[in-house]
Amino acid sequence: MPPVERVRDGLWSIPVPIPDNPLRYVLVYALESGDGVVLIDAGWPADVSWQALRGGLAEMGTTVENVKAVLVTHNHADHLGLAGRVREASGAYVALHALDAAPLGEGLGTRERWRSDHLSHLVRNGMPDADATTTVDAMNADLLFEAPSPDVLLQDGERIKLPDLDLRVVWTPGHSPGHSCFYEPGRRLMFSGDHVLPRITPAIGVYSRTVGDPLADFLVSLERLERYDVEEVLPAHEYRFRRLDQRLAQMARHHTERLAETFAAVRAAPGATGWELAAHLEWSRPWSAFGVQQRRFALGETLAHLKLLAARQEITEHGAGPTRWYPAASR
Template sequence: MDDVHRIEIPTPFDVGRVNCYAFVADGLSLLDPGPATEAAYAELSAGLNDLGFTVADVEQVLITHPHMDHFGIAARVIKESGGRAVAHRDAMRPLAEPLDHFDREQAFFRPFLQSMGVPEQVAETAVTLPEAYTDYQEPLAVDYEVRDGDSVDVGVDLTAVHSPGHAPGSVCFVPETAPVAFTGDHVLQHISPNPLLTVAPGTEDERTRSLPDYLDSLERLRAADADTGYGGHGERIEDLDVRIGDIIDHHRQREERIANLIGELGPVTAYDLMQELFPDLPATEVFPGMSEVIGHLDLLEDENRVEIIEEEAIRKYALR
């Protein structure tokens, strides 16, 4: 892929820089331009200048998933260039109304976390903390929605592979001309992507089953037969198939570890399991930690290996 360039955009988040990909074969298209900060805008502009373009030249902005480190600045780019925004249909609502989406998440997960054994104060902190980050995004109206299998012309045709799990409306893009995939945060070289729980697209009061979805999405990406991955953070993934296999193995091992813990501890809440697995987790990691544990409990439930016991609005898990 000679006509694609990576621009590493700074973010204010622990994850570090985010990879923006610029496609220059026919006009200028960007994949994941970065968060809404002045630093990101300055480095995006400089990166485009190096390629002989300015922000005003952008014809379209593709978004892999509705997380602010990837899409936050897209509305500004589009305002300046008049280009179009492209994303999966399940990402449209969180992109267009990120604050409403955040309110929905808070309203749903506050009682939900408590039903999973999280103490009230800890649940409150876990759902309130992300508020600090909501400044790094601007609402983005999507002009062109894609579904699994649709293609987007960026000089070459990119085929969208729907890959929910890390986020709703996540898509990978696979060019028809080269055995590579642009993977967003679905697969990364050095980070094991977190299948975060979220309110299910199109609902107010249902959650996603993020880890089962995520593992299905890995198989869907694997079937696209790409050799090399270009992720949303870090270096490229030299052997995508090996990396996908490693991630699946990691989750299967953790699933067995959690099954063993349930066997030892008897009827047990997801929160108790999280504390066993990750003692002394800082408040910022409680939501990702609970997402991880509940994801594995969902797998065990799907495999009919656990029994769910509801007692006084608290849910406990026991082995069958």
């Protein structure tokens, strides 16, 4: 774990642990605002995370009771999870992009429907029935059904009105439908959430309730950040970095190469399912070393690349049980 760090006057970085997760921690940013504090993201909903957040605020000379607002980059548990607990302790409002607020609470439907949707999605894309059941049973539905709902819905381009702060909402969909960065023009800082990380690329996947084309959205979102004058990027994981332009180009190039690799895999095995293709793509570790949830995410990322290739009319899909993929010319 990195230390709690004073990044600039009135701006602190607080690492909050994510238990039993290879990412290890999320970086929560605390900004002084008037006589209080504004948080960007909140951390994982666990007691050890809560204590780390409280300890970090104590190091900067304040307490969680002085938090006035929690600005959440997206609705994943390591970012949104503790926001409700912060709100209960301080009365702070929680702000989240409208598109990421939609699938919370009543938008999820019943737990039975949620489980059925996930099972059918995995099986439809080639995962064996037994593996699909094991995978869904291992998913923590409570993280979704008990996630706090926001008090304020953010929109792209919105200027957030807070004492002594000037923050702009930059909508960057892809990792989630409503993922948003926060730009501070005065100090040329970009709080990038999971959209741009210094070393790894965020997971862009197609899952049971995915709408649209998330990888296409993500690539457009990378281009949108090119217009901002940024001295330093403050991501939610890993570490701060400069030269945003270089990193954007690297990430776009990564997906161009991954699309080519995925297309080559379809050409080599026409009629393969998404599950079969995912097992033969190159990952950071062998497929045999992946756990059930890592394989689910790998399938989701593979489907995102397949979906974009299909939108470009380079491949086609056929069948519903399971769906199989073919080069466009052979269909």
